[in-house]
Amino acid sequence: MGRTLSEVKRYGPNWDETRKQILRRDDYTCQRCRHQSGPHAGDEGRVLQVHHIEKVSDGGSNDESNLVTLCRPCHGVQHPDNDTFDAIRGYARIYPPSTAEGSVAYVNSKNEREPLESYLDRTESDYCERCGDPKSDGERFYVYPNIDFADRGSYENPAEKFGVLCAPCTGLVYAADDDDGVEKRVISTDGRIIGTSIDRLVAQRDRALLSGTKKTRKFGATREAANRKEWWLFESPYRHIHGLWRRLGTAVIAAVLFILAGPLLDGLISGLAASTLLGPSAAWFYVFAGGLIVAVSLAYVLRWSVAALSDRLWHRIDGTIRPHHYRKPKLFTLRRRLGAVGGYLVVPYLVVGALHAVVLLL
Incomplete structure (x- = not known):
């Protein structure tokens, strides 16, 4: 040239x-x-x-x-x-x-000029991006491509399409991955390139969540049911109802609770509007938003209680069930959900209330 x-x-x-x-x-x-x-x-x-x-x-x-x-x-x-x-x-x-x-x-x-160590520090996660399970003490996670390289020219910075997986999910995704390109290489978040030891990860794939929560590209990989509980929930005709429950259960419970509390909320609105400087509109907002927060929080508690009870019952009914990755630590999901409610609903609610109070005082 x-x-x-x-x-x-x-x-x-x-x-x-x-x-x-x-x-x-x-x-x-x-x-x-x-x-x-x-x-x-x-x-x-x-x-x-x-x-x-x-x-x-x-x-x-x-x-x-x-x-x-x-x-x-x-x-x-x-x-x-x-x-x-x-x-x-x-x-x-x-x-x-x-x-x-x-x-x-x-x-x-x-x-620019990002070494492997900095990249792994930046992409490190406390949760598996496929199953959402938390990282336990001493557990290694792995960085894996959540991308198909058929058209490589469409990916300007491919490493940004990689995700962090737990060992069982890494083994499952690797076993289901048909791409034999060099990008299929697995790397541990401690910096080790996984070569022949990948078979050890593949052997753990039955411990991975049967169906990934991240339904995009490779992380949507699934496996066959390992016990009757998984068959009933994810492969039997009941799976359609279970799928709706997983997606809409919290919203339905929260809506029912909110409707049942309607008379109580109306009374609170009337009382606040009559006894304070808020006025009807402000009273309606605070009661409506507060009621919504309480309803969503109670819905999460009820869903977690049902899940915990059904899990106990399944282990009594089906002796083939063994501890595997699908079972998350007790209260883990509930803490995450209530944490989200606090961050996205409660905090803004309190901020709006504080600002409103300042305005009234001035």
Whole structure:
């Protein structure tokens, strides 16, 4: 490839010869993914480019120590904000191999020059993104692609499409994954690349939640029922009713409770409107919103109670049930749901009330 006017302008009149010298020095091999091109690959090779480790715009020079050979996809990894690489960046490896040159050994992510350690710290999660189960002490989670690479050019920063999974869900998704590409490699959140030991994870797949809660791409992988409880809930004709219960149960219970409390709420509205400075509209808002918060909270408590009771009954009825990943710690789901109610409903409610009180006092 000869010089272009933009390259001459940016890198100087001797850039073409400098570029060829660096390619020869690096044996026409990408220093990130070790892909060989040029005389090694003929027409099948990738386009090789020479990358400035320290940008010219930041004062970087054309000294050999500041130049390195990269294939075009890996060059795009070094410049995640440069949209001229968007159509090709998805073809670069997600994680740099252990043999990668340190100056370019970055993850194919949205952040410029992001090393693997920082990426894992950023993507670390206390919950499995497939089953929602919490991470217990000493348990390893794994980073896995929730993406299909059929059209890699549509993924500008593929690492952002990866998710964190527990060991059983990793084994299940891996076993169900038909993609044999290099991106199927599994990496532990402690930084270890999982190679032959993947069989140990696959052996745990029956402990994974039968049907993932994240119904997108690979994380929607399912398995066959491991016991009669799972068969009844997820494979029998009753599964349709159970599916509605899982999706709408809380809303239905909350609505029923709210309707039953209608006379009580009407009385509270009338009393507040008559005995305070709120007025009918403000009284209606506070009572309506407060009643809604109480109804949703009670609905979650009732749903959790039913789930806990049915779980006990199933274990008495079906002796084939064994502890597995589907059973979450007691009160875990209830705490998460009530925490969401507090964050999304109670806090805004209190803030509005406080602001209203300030306005009335002024």
